[in-house]
Amino acid sequence: MIWDKKYECMDREQLRGLQSERLVKVVQRVYDQVPFYRQLFEQEGIEPTDIKGVEDISKLPFTTKDALRDNYPFGLFAEPMNKIVRLHASSGTTGKPIVVGYTQKDLNTWAELIARIVSQAGVTEEDVVQICFGYGLFTGGFGLHYGLEKVGTTIIPASVGNTRRQIMLMEDFGTTVLVSTPSYALYMAEVIQESGIDLDRLKMRIGLFGAEPWSESMREQIQAKWGITATDNYGLSEIIGPGVSGECLEFKGLHISEDHFIPEIIDPVTGESLGFGQEGELVFTTLTKEGFPVIRYRTKDISILWDDVCACGRTTARMKKVTGRTDDMMIIRGVNVFPSQIESVLMEVKGLAPIYQIIVDRKGHLDNIEVQVEMEKEMFTGSFRDLEAMENKIRGKLNTVLSIDVRVKLVEPKTIQRSEGKAKRVIDKRQI
Amino acid sequence: MKVNQLSVFLENKSGRLARVTKVLGENNINIRALSIADTTDFGILRIIVSQPKEAYNILRSEGFVVTETDVIAVCIPDKPGGLGQVLEVLEKQSVNIEYLYAFVGNTSTKNALVVFRVEDCDKAVEVLKSNGIQVVDEEKVYQL
Numbered sequence: 001m002i003w004d005k006k007y008e009c010m011d012r013e014q015l016r017g018l019q020s021e022r023l024v025k026v027v028q029r030v031y032d033q034v035p036f037y038r039q040l041f042e043q044e045g046i047e048p049t050d051i052k053g054v055e056d057i058s059k060l061p062f063t064t065k066d067a068l069r070d071n072y073p074f075g076l077f078a079e080p081m082n083k084i085v086r087l088h089a090s091s092g093t094t095g096k097p098i099v100v101g102y103t104q105k106d107l108n109t110w111a112e113l114i115a116r117i118v119s120q121a122g123v124t125e126e127d128v129v130q131i132c133f134g135y136g137l138f139t140g141g142f143g144l145h146y147g148l149e150k151v152g153t154t155i156i157p158a159s160v161g162n163t164r165r166q167i168m169l170m171e172d173f174g175t176t177v178l179v180s181t182p183s184y185a186l187y188m189a190e191v192i193q194e195s196g197i198d199l200d201r202l203k204m205r206i207g208l209f210g211a212e213p214w215s216e217s218m219r220e221q222i223q224a225k226w227g228i229t230a231t232d233n234y235g236l237s238e239i240i241g242p243g244v245s246g247e248c249l250e251f252k253g254l255h256i257s258e259d260h261f262i263p264e265i266i267d268p269v270t271g272e273s274l275g276f277g278q279e280g281e282l283v284f285t286t287l288t289k290e291g292f293p294v295i296r297y298r299t300k301d302i303s304i305l306w307d308d309v310c311a312c313g314r315t316t317a318r319m320k321k322v323t324g325r326t327d328d329m330m331i332i333r334g335v336n337v338f339p340s341q342i343e344s345v346l347m348e349v350k351g352l353a354p355i356y357q358i359i360v361d362r363k364g365h366l367d368n369i370e371v372q373v374e375m376e377k378e379m380f381t382g383s384f385r386d387l388e389a390m391e392n393k394i395r396g397k398l399n400t401v402l403s404i405d406v407r408v409k410l411v412e413p414k415t416i417q418r419s420e421g422k423a424k425r426v427i428d429k430r431q432i
Numbered sequence: 433m434k435v436n437q438l439s440v441f442l443e444n445k446s447g448r449l450a451r452v453t454k455v456l457g458e459n460n461i462n463i464r465a466l467s468i469a470d471t472t473d474f475g476i477l478r479i480i481v482s483q484p485k486e487a488y489n490i491l492r493s494e495g496f497v498v499t500e501t502d503v504i505a506v507c508i509p510d511k512p513g514g515l516g517q518v519l520e521v522l523e524k525q526s527v528n529i530e531y532l533y534a535f536v537g538n539t540s541t542k543n544a545l546v547v548f549r550v551e552d553c554d555k556a557v558e559v560l561k562s563n564g565i566q567v568v569d570e571e572k573v574y575q576l
Contacts, residue, residue: 382439382499412443
């Protein structure tokens with residue numbers, strides 16, 4: 001179902017008008033309210049009045065993660081603290097976290113956006129939704145929560161951890177929708193299989209997955225293991241959190257709520273704007289955020305934008321499922337390698353959802369990749385020949401896909417660390 | 433006539449073999465025959481034990497990747513040319529041997545036991561028997 005026909009199915013010309021009007025306002029607002037932006041615009045020689053509509057967006061400078069970090073904690077807020085009713089923050093794995101603030105209106109908008117994406121994934125008020133996202137500074141838990149509440153679903157705020165208990169709740173409460181990271185969904189399926197619970201006894205029908213890049217083949221695995229429709233949704237706390245975009249059941253990309261965010265694709269190296277259908281880095285400008293507006297925020301996520309009308313009836317632009325980031329891209333002997341590429345190969349060869357880890361090391365002047373794959377019972381016939389054949393097959397396919405030689409190492413079960421949140425796939429030991 | 437052998441996938445790191453034997457020992461399971469082969473990264477431990485089913489379940493529940501494989505145990509006179517004779521019989525009937533390992537079950541009988549993993553167990557048993565070679569009953573092997 002379409003939650004908000006007016007905006008989700010808006011005529012594209014009309015939408016452009018709305019975006020232009022909102023862009024002009026937000027540019028003026030950040031110039032007036034946020035010293036960082038005033039300074040940045042002045043540096044670039046831009047007056048807010050230079051921006052007359054969406055067509056002028058490429059005149060604006062980018063906002064980078066560093067700028068957000070440098071202004072820690074509240075430097076980029078465009079409203080006084082008494083108007084800010086909620087704070088969230090990124091995990092801050094690489095130093096200080098990024099703090100974002102929401103006004104009451106921002107929270108309402110956020111819930112609306114979530115209502116849109118869960119509705120387009122097929123969730124209705126009849127559903128019982130188990131949210132296995134952390135309820136804390138991370139935007140996943142609370143973000144999904146209020147939107148799902150708006151739709152009228154029954155929510156189980158299970159949060160992360162204690163996997164066996166999660167499964168007990170699913171069985172006893174009759175959960176129909178799972179909200180988690182895709183890697184946690186796979187891990188849970190593993191635990192379910194081990195504990196001998198019959199998946200058919202669960203009522204699960206839809207998965208709303210996000211918070212990390214995942215491949216199409218991983219989707220197939222999740223769908224096969226759980227017997228559900230696995231949908232992707234996308235968001236980042238710097239923009240609003242989850243709810244920036246989500247998949248409809250046509251699976252032709254994720255619909256972006258363009259009345260709130262202007263998406264762009266740029267060349268990650270030159271920063272040059274690319275057109276629809278071209279692959280590059282996603283950039284977002286928030287149009288309606290009060291507490292924490294951002295102009296042309298570089299997400300580091302790699303995607304493609306499409307603007308043709310979707311069969312579901314929505315007219316909003318769609319983005320290709322994010323399967324890689326400019327920062328999880330490894331450059332190995334000059335070749336760009338994404339973990340998602342390796343994952344796809346593993347799925348193809350094993351026919352199973354692999355638990356894997358990529359270890360990058362430098363020996364002498366040469367970079368080496370080792371892909372460690374956990375053995376599963378189904379893969380083991382007891383024969384050396386079969387194991388070697390499998391290693392060779394994986395190596396061969398990786399070589400075809402990546403054009404570099406990769407070492408494949410089969411390891412014992414449960415030796416690779418499991419994650420209840422975002423999976424850590426790459427261990428880079430190189431000291432450069 | 434088919435003997436249930438367990439194959440265990442082991443990563444090449446210290447303590448893994450010890451762990452298998454410890455687990456089996458704690459559960460009163462006796463190892464009758466053992467062979468281990470390895471590459472740089474991993475090894476395959478092959479064992480014949482007194483209670484194969486229990487051992488399989490225990491090892492699985494301990495998180496090991498285990499699989500059951502049918503092998504045959506052949507009693508070979510412990511004298512020069514003994515093994516050669518058996519191999520010749522199998523070769524003549526085109527029975528492919530994947531691997532084998534030998535052990536001496538009971539020194540007083542002057543016989544050696546050789547465990548064969550072949551592509552077609554039933555055919556091998558038939559071929560061996562019809563050539564007067566003694567294939568040992570599985571229960572006897574478990575209780576050696």
